[in-house]
Each structure stands twice: as structure tokens, then as C-alpha cells.
Amino acid sequence: xxxxxxxxxxxxxxxxxxxxxxxxxxxxxxxxxxxxxxxxxxxxxxxxxxxxxxxxxxxxxxxxxxxxxxxxxxxxxxxxxxxxxxxxxxxxxxxxxxxxxxxxxxxxxxxxxxxxxxxxxxxxxxxxxxxxxxxxxxxxxxxxxxxxxxxxxxxxxxxxxxxxxxxxxxxxxxxxxxxxxxxxxxxxxxxxxxxxxxxxxxxxxxxxxxxxxxxxxxxxxxxxxxxxxxxxxxxxxxxxxxxxxxxxxxxxxxxxxxxxxxxxxxxxxxxxxxxxxxxxxxxxxxxxxxxxxxxxxxxxxxxxxxxxxxxxxxxxxxxxxxxxxxxxxxxxxxxxxxxxxxxxxxxxxxxxxxxxxxxxxxxxxxxxxxxxxxxxxxxxxxxxxxxxxxxxxxxxxxxxxxxxxxxxxxxxxxxxxxxxxxxxxxxxxxxxxxxxxxxxxxxxxxxxxxxxxxxxxxxxxxxxxxxxxxxxxxxxxxxxxxxxxxxxxxxxxxxxxxxxxxxxxxxxxxxxxxxxxxxxxxxxxxxxxxxxxxxxxxxxxxxxxxxxxxxxxxxxxxxxxxxxxxxxxxxxxxxxxxxxxxxxxxxxxxxxxxxxxxxxxxxxxxxxxxxxxxxxxxxxxxxxxxxxxxxxxxxxxxxxxxxxxxxxxxxxxxxxxxxxxxxxxxxxxxxxxxxxxxxxxxxxxxxxxxxxxxxxxxxxxxxxxxxxxxxxxxxxxxxxxxxxxxxxxxxxxxxxxxxxxxxxxxxxxxxxxxxxxxxxxxxxxxxxxxxxxxxxxxxxxxxxxxxxxxxxxxxxxxxxxxxxxxxxxx
DNA sequence: AGCACGCCGACT
DNA sequence: GTCGGCGTGCTC
Numbered sequence: 108x109x110x111x112x113x114x115x116x117x118x119x120x121x122x123x124x125x126x127x128x129x130x131x132x133x134x135x136x137x138x139x140x141x142x143x144x145x146x147x148x149x150x151x152x153x154x155x156x157x158x159x160x161x162x163x164x165x166x167x168x169x170x171x172x173x174x175x176x177x178x179x180x181x182x183x184x185x186x187x188x189x190x191x192x193x194x195x196x197x198x199x200x201x202x203x204x205x206x207x208x209x210x211x212x213x214x215x216x217x218x219x220x221x222x223x224x225x226x227x228x229x230x231x232x233x234x235x236x237x238x239x240x241x242x243x244x245x246x247x248x249x250x251x252x253x254x255x256x257x258x259x260x261x262x263x264x265x266x267x268x269x270x271x272x273x274x275x276x277x278x279x280x281x282x283x284x285x286x287x288x289x290x291x292x293x294x295x296x297x298x299x300x301x302x303x304x305x306x307x308x309x310x311x312x313x314x315x316x317x318x319x320x321x322x323x324x325x326x327x328x329x330x331x332x333x334x335x336x337x338x339x340x341x342x343x344x345x346x347x348x349x350x351x352x353x354x355x356x357x358x359x360x361x362x363x364x365x366x367x368x369x370x371x372x373x374x375x376x377x378x379x380x381x382x383x384x385x386x387x388x389x390x391x392x393x394x395x396x397x398x399x400x401x402x403x404x405x406x407x408x409x410x411x412x413x414x415x416x417x418x419x420x421x422x423x424x425x426x427x428x429x430x431x432x433x434x435x436x437x438x439x440x441x442x443x444x445x446x447x448x449x450x451x452x453x454x455x456x457x458x459x460x461x462x463x464x465x466x467x468x469x470x471x472x473x474x475x476x477x478x479x480x481x482x483x484x485x486x487x488x489x490x491x492x493x494x495x496x497x498x499x500x501x502x503x504x505x506x507x508x509x510x511x512x513x514x515x516x517x518x519x520x521x522x523x524x525x526x527x528x529x530x531x532x533x534x535x536x537x538x539x540x541x542x543x544x545x546x547x548x549x550x551x552x553x554x555x556x557x558x559x560x561x562x563x564x565x566x567x568x569x570x571x572x573x574x575x576x577x578x579x580x581x582x583x584x585x586x587x588x589x590x591x592x593x594x595x596x597x598x599x600x601x602x603x604x605x606x607x608x609x610x611x612x613x614x615x616x617x618x619x620x621x622x623x624x625x626x627x628x629x630x631x632x633x634x635x636x637x638x639x640x641x642x643x644x645x646x647x648x649x650x651x652x653x654x655x656x657x658x659x660x661x662x663x664x665x666x667x668x669x670x671x672x673x674x675x676x677x678x679x680x681x682x683x684x685x686x687x688x689x690x691x692x693x694x695x696x697x698x699x700x701x702x703x704x705x706x707x708x709x710x711x712x713x714x715x716x717x718x719x720x721x722x723x724x725x726x727x728x729x730x731x732x733x734x735x736x737x738x739x740x741x742x743x744x745x746x747x748x749x750x751x752x753x754x755x756x757x758x759x760x761x762x763x764x765x766x767x768x769x770x771x772x773x774x775x776x777x778x779x780x781x782x783x784x785x786x787x788x789x790x791x792x793x794x795x796x797x798x799x800x801x802x803x804x805x806x807x808x809x810x811x812x813x814x815x816x817x818x819x820x821x822x823x824x825x826x827x828x829x830x831x832x833x834x835x836x837x838x839x840x841x842x843x844x845x846x847x848x849x850x851x852x853x854x855x856x857x858x859x860x861x862x863x864x865x866x867x868x869x870x871x872x873x874x875x876x877x878x879x880x881x882x883x884x885x886x887x888x889x890x891x892x893x894x895x896x897x898x899x900x901x902x903x904x905x906x907x908x909x910x911x912x913x914x915x916x917x
Numbered sequence: 918a919g920c921a922c923g924c925c926g927a928c929t
Numbered sequence: 930g931t932c933g934g935c936g937t938g939c940t941c
Binding site (some may be wrong): 117118119120123150151152389 | 918919920921
């Protein structure tokens with residue numbers, strides 16, 4: 108009987124994107140199962156790489172099975188499967204829908220620590236010349252490839268290799284290590300301990316204590332080293348001695364690096380639901396009990412109590428003995444949110460988000476895998492949580508762009524959630540105050556079931572009054588200003604009443620750059636077609652695309668003028684203005700610069716929440732999910748910067764942002780007020796935001812989308828080609844257009860090819876096209892074919908990416 | 918990705 | 930004559 112395994116190897120190329128067949132050596136027989144990671148030899152040099160086992164089977168005659176001379180699996184990297192059958196199937200789905208390699212999909216599903224790293228070694232296997240031995244190998248048996256490279260004598264070394272004096276060894280390094288602590292297990296029976304006690308010398312108090320401790324332990328009890336010391340006063344050295352005498356065994360215990368272990372969570376109980384919440388709850392629970400894979404769209408205004416519906420439906424899933432996933436945008440995964448879940452469900456909750464260290468993420472993942480957690484709360488990638496028997500999947504703030512990954516595999520968590528719901532026969536709930544047009548339209552067509560929450564859960568809370576200020580008029584009154592007169596008056600008023608103010612600066616489409624007032628010179632990035640952004644925290648100019656960094660110039664490099672100044676409405680500049688206007692006010696600034704440090708975000712919010720500041724000034728990040736009862740005024744300084752961007756979703760994004768930020772005002776008994784400053788006061792996105800009328804906005808925007816042949820009336824695919832040479836990239840795109848035109852129906856529309864808005868990034872040129880279509884039965888095949896045929900060009904440095912339903916067009 | 922093989926220019 | 934450039938094929 109011969110055992111073989113099909114393995115997906117860690118070589119992300121089109122040609123190797125198929126399973127390879129390996130022999131399972133006798134000593135690993137029975138150990139290897141689908142979903143495990145293994146170490147396999149690959150290619151001419153038999154370098155060792157990581158692979159995923161897809162399936163195993165036994166076969167009488169391997170030659171019959173495979174025309175290749177199969178190689179053997181070297182080792183197993185896992186004790187058990189790390190991906191179950193569902194995940195292996197989901198990887199197939201992702202591969203097809205996102206045009207990516209299977210290996211990339213598989214790796215994306217696991218915590219990053221489980222991605223193997225490789226180390227290459229040069230190993231002495233025979234005598235080598237003395238100078239090589241001492242100068243290159245420094246007298247050692249083996250050196251790393253990097254050390255060999257640094258010696259500058261690679262050609263000599265390669266010759267020695269051909270003579271079989273040196274060998275190359277490939278090492279697959281496993282990085283996922285559970286944190287372990289040491290524990291003690293007794294190896295002696297009660298009687299044996301008595302015997303040992305007789306043999307003890309007088310005065311061996313430590314050993315006597317150890318024996319007493321062991322005697323009190325059951326056969327398979329494990330006591331931690333710490334406990335041994337605390338309870339019995341047995342020191343580590345005594346334990347080691349005990350181990351040497353064969354009295355006990357020292358074992359490793361896996362412990363969880365619980366990132367929230369320090370906190371205690373008081374139990375929080377379910378609140379009563381109003382009629383609308385109850386109706387939503389009942390619809391979802393009924394679907395769950397019927398094992399329906401219905402997708403719900405829960406459209407609920409800010410403060411309508413969506414979260415309470417989530418919590419209670421999850422509780423119901425747990426009661427049914429099932430599990431649940433709740434996705435929230437990265438930015439809303441605040442301690443407040445986590446707290447709310449932990450206090451309702453306690454230890455049953457695992458949290459996955461980017462703020463955790465790699466090790467912590469792995470531990471949370473392990474916690475789910477060993478079924479210690481049945482509720483998973485996390486950002487996009489939490490959709491891969493290895494839960495079984497899922498009863499419910501919730502995606503909060505469904506419209507958020509962060510649910511789509513913006514590099515390969517370009518999956519959308521919403522699509523995968525629906526796929527998993529079909530696998531588990533469970534409902535999906537998409538929740539938002541401002542659903543994406545796509546989802547809202549699907550609800551209209553009854554693909555999703557629409558559930559509406561139109562009342563505030565806390566009835567005392569009033570919807571805020573929204574004031575739209577026409578900045579064109581403000582400008583006509585005098586010089587260009589950041590703050591309009593009405594906004595200034597209202598801020599003054601709140602400061603007098605000791606109430607809090609939130610000010611938002613819309614940074615989308617904005618950056619703070621440096622410009623010479625004499626000649627207009629703007630400091631550009633040397634690698635990209637974009638100006639450098641000023642970063643006050645590091646006192647440098649940085650490129651947001653490639654990371655290039657340089658000093659702040661004091662004189663203009665072109666005309667040598669000293670009048671080279673900071674431009675653009677950055678948060679720092681607004682902060683300075685505010686301090687001039689309101690010297691007594693305590694101002695907090697929250698932007699990428701002040702929240703970069705781990706935990707800084709949390710700390711700023713706490714400071715504001717504790718009323719240690721009067722004004723919170725920030726970018727988009729303040730719009731999401733914070734809940735401060737004393738905030739009675741929200742000001743949006745520039746509502747329309749996004750409106751001018753060449754993106755058909757700009758109105759939608761503006762509406763969503765304004766609605767969200769307005770929701771920050773008047774969360775409690777005090778009435779809230781919102782001031783929106785804009786140059787486009789009559790734009791429908793701003794008008795409907797003022798009226799807080801999502802349905803009105805939806806109708807208007809649908810009309811605009813219909814006119815422009817955009818989603819949800821058309822599907823879209825974006826293809827981008829990039830190369831160091833501008834011509835090569837452009838030429839490729841024109842070829843692709845020709846190829847597409849030959850097969851596409853006349854109803855489909857191709858926009859472009861055009862250079863991307865920032866054409867050059869990191870010294871590569873980017874060209875793109877956008878395809879809009881309603882129905883193209885062969886599209887999948889054609890796009891795959893394009894990728895296949897492009898393989899030759901990939902060798903020459905051309906990169907092609909296909910983004911299905913892209914969210915960003917610029 | 919990374920290695921071998923193979924075919925061309927410019928060196929001891 | 931050979932060393933080494935990188936274009937191409939292939940990896941169970």
C-alpha cells in the first residue's frame with residue numbers, strides 16, 4: 108500500500124498553481140491529513156518549501172497514478188489540520204472569483220505567523236581550501252546564504268558545490284509558536300514516594316516539600332512551576348533535580364496570550380427591544396432556526412439599536428449550540444466595542460484585529476480552533492475564523508470599504524460571508540445606517556430581506572438639527588477661512604456651556620504639502636508622481652505611496668526663495684487656528700500622526716470621554732462609532748472635498764460620511780446640532796444628509812448610477828498593468844482592450860485604458876481600464892486567458908492585476 | 918520563486 | 930578559447 112498526497116506548494120505563479128503529488132513516507136503514514144501544512148522538496152535543487160495537503164489517498168501502484176517520479180514529503184508542520192474541508196473549498200471559490208493563486212488564498216485564511224519563512228544554508232560536506240574555511244565559513248560547519256553572499260566569493264563557493272564539497276540546505280522555519288509555560292507531572296506512585304522519602308537526608312527540606320507536593324497530585328495532573336513555588340515553596344532548581352532523579356516530568360503547557368486578560372468585564376444583560384428591533388430579531392432568529400441561508404439587510408438609523416439586535420441574535424445562536432461571526436470595520440473595533448461583546452458573552456468571545464501582535468492573533472485563532480470561543484468579533488479577515496456549526500454571520504457597517512482587501516486576493520468579506528452561510532445553512536445580517544447602493548438595490552429586488560429600524564432605541568434622544576453653511580457666501584463676505592461665522596458662534600456657545608464639540612476635517616482627496624509662494628514649486632516624490640506630504644511628528648516630508656522620506660526644505664530648490672510654506676488644510680494647521688481663536692479651550696487632535704502608536708487611539712478617546720478636553724478635532728476616523736453623551740455640536744469643516752474626485756461613488760461616500768459624523772451629536776438627552784460647511788450646498792448628497800433621509804438619497808443616487816451605467820446597474824472589473832517602462836504598460840493595456848473587444852457583447856463598456864491618477868508609483872507606471880457589463884457568460888474564461896497569456900510578460904517585469912468589483916477607481 | 922540549461926558578447 | 934550575461938522551461 109502506497110500513500111500519496113496532493114499538495115499545493117508555496118510558489119505563487121500561474122504555472123505552479125496546481126496540486127503536486129507526493130509520496131507519504133512510511134514513518135509519516137496515518138499522520139498526514141488534508142488541511143495540514145507539510146514541508147516538501149521542490150524543483151531541481153530540491154529546495155524545501157511549505158505546502159498544503161489537499162487530499163491523501165492510498166494506491167497500490169504509484170506509477171499508475173502519476174507519470175512523474177514522485178518525491179517524498181519531508182515533514183509535517185502541524186499536529187492536526189489547520190484548514191478544514193470548508194476552508195479548502197472556500198479557497199477554490201476565492202481563487203476563481205478573485206483571479207488569484209490557490210496558495211495565496213490558503214495563506215490568507217491563516218494567521219500570518221503560520222506563513223513559513225525560508226532560510227538557505229551552505230553546508231560543508233568535504234574538505235575545502237583553508238582560506239574558504241577560515242575566511243568565509245569562519246571555521247563553522249555551515250553559514251547562511253546571506254553570509255555567503257556578503258563574503259563576495261559566491262562563484263568559488265558554487266564551484267565547490269559542483270565538486271560536492273559544499274551542499275545547500277533549505278530550511279522551512281515554522282513561526283507559529285504557542286506561548287508555553289512549564290508544568291510538572293508526577294512520575295511516581297504513592298508507594299514509590301514513600302520509599303524516596305525514607306532515603307532523604309535530614310535537612311533536605313526542599314526535596315521533602317517536593318515529595319509532599321507530588322504525593323498530593325493525581326496521576327495525570329499537571330501543576331505549573333509557579334503554582335509549585337506559590338503553594339509548596341518548591342523552587343525551580345529542586346524541580347530540575349527531581350526530573351534528573353526521575354521523580355517527575357517537566358512538560359510544556361500552551362497558554363493563551365489573552366490580550367484582554369487584564370480587564371475584568373462586568374456582566375451586561377440584554378436590554379429590552381422596541382417593536383422594530385423585536386421584529387428584526389424575530390425574523391433573523393426564525394431564519395436561523397429554519398436553517399435558511401437568507402441574507403438580511405438591517406437598515407437602521409444611528410442610535411436605533413442595531414448592536415443590541417446583533418447581541419441578542421448571537422445569544423440565540425449560542426443557545427442553539429451554534430457559533431457566530433461578527434465583522435466590524437477595523438476602525439470601529441475599539442475597546443468600547445470589544446467591551447460590549449466581552450461583557451455579554453465573556454470568555455466565549457475571540458477578538459481578531461490588527462492591533463494585536465502576531466502572537467496574540469495566533470492565540471486568538473487557536474482559541475477558536477480548539478472550540479474555546481464560539482463568538483468571533485473581528486475585522487475583514489475574521490471571516491476566515493475556523494468556526495464550525497455557524498448559526499449566524501453579521502457584518503456591521505456593511506457599506507465600509509475596508510471589507511474588501513485591496514491587494515491579492517482581492518476578496519470582499521461580504522461575498523465570503525454569504526458563501527459560508529450557504530455552507531452552514533445560516534443567515535447573514537448586513538447592518539448599516541447607510542447601506543451600500545449595491546446591497547440596498549439587492550434588498551429592493553428581494554435578493555436580501557430588508558429590515559428597517561427607523562426609531563431611536565433611546566426615545567429621549569432627539570435627532571440632531573443639521574445646518575448647511577454655504578462657504579461660497581462666507582468667502583464672499585471676506586477672506587477665505589476655515590471656520591464660518593455660524594460655526595464659530597456655536598463653538599463659543601458650547602465652550603461657555605461646558606459642552607463638548609467634535610470637529611471633522613475631511614481629508615479624502617486632500618493632503619498637506621509644501622509650496623513655494625514665489626514660484627509655486629511643490630516638493631515632489633522622486634519615485635512617484637505625487638507631492639510629498641508634511642509630517643510634523645517626524646519633521647519630515649513623506650510619500651504616502653512608496654514611503655520615501657526626506658527633510659523639510661527651508662528654501663525653494665528652484666528659485667531659492669525663503670517663502671516655501673506649508674499648504675493645504677491639515678489637521679495640524681486647523682489645530683493651530685483653533686488655539687488662536689479659542690486660547691482657553693482644551694483641544695485634542697486625532698489623525699494618523701497622533702494615533703500611530705499602539706493604544707494611542709484608545710487613549711485619546713478616553714481623554715475626551717473623561718471630559719478632559721473640550722474640542723476633538725480629527726479626520727474620518729472620528730466619524731465611526733464613538734459615543735460621547737456630552738457632545739452637542741459636530742462641525743464638518745469641508746464636506747465636499749470627496750465630491751470632486753473622479754469616482755462614481757463620491758456622492759455615496761460623502762453621504763455616508765456626513766450621516767455617520769452627524770450621528771455623533773446628541774446621543775443622550777441633550778439636543779445635538781451639526782454644522783456642515785460646504786461649497787456645494789445644493790448637492791443631493793449634502794441635502795439628503797441634512798434631511799437624514801437615506802431612502803431619498805438612495806432613489807436619487809440610483810438615478811445617477813442608472814444614467815452613468817454604473818453599479819448596481821452594471822458590474823465592473825478593473826484591470827491594471829504596471830511596468831518600469833511607461834510604454835510597455837500602456838501597450839499591454841491597449842492589447843488587452845483589443846482582446847476584450849473581440850469577445851465582449853456590444854452592451855458592455857470599456858473605459859480606458861488611461862494612466863492611473865497617480866501614474867507613477869515607486870518608479871513603476873500604472874495603466875488601467877474599467878469594464879462595465881451586465882452579462883458576459885465568458886468573462887471568467889477570457890480574463891483567465893489574458894492572465895495566462897501575460898505570463899511571458901510577467902517574466903519581463905510586467906504586473907497585471909484584475910480587481911472584480913473594485914471599490915476605488917483612482 | 919529559484920534553479921538548470923543554453924546561447925551570445927568581452928575578457929584572461 | 931572561457932566567464933558570465935539573462936531569456937526560457939520546469940518544478941510532483
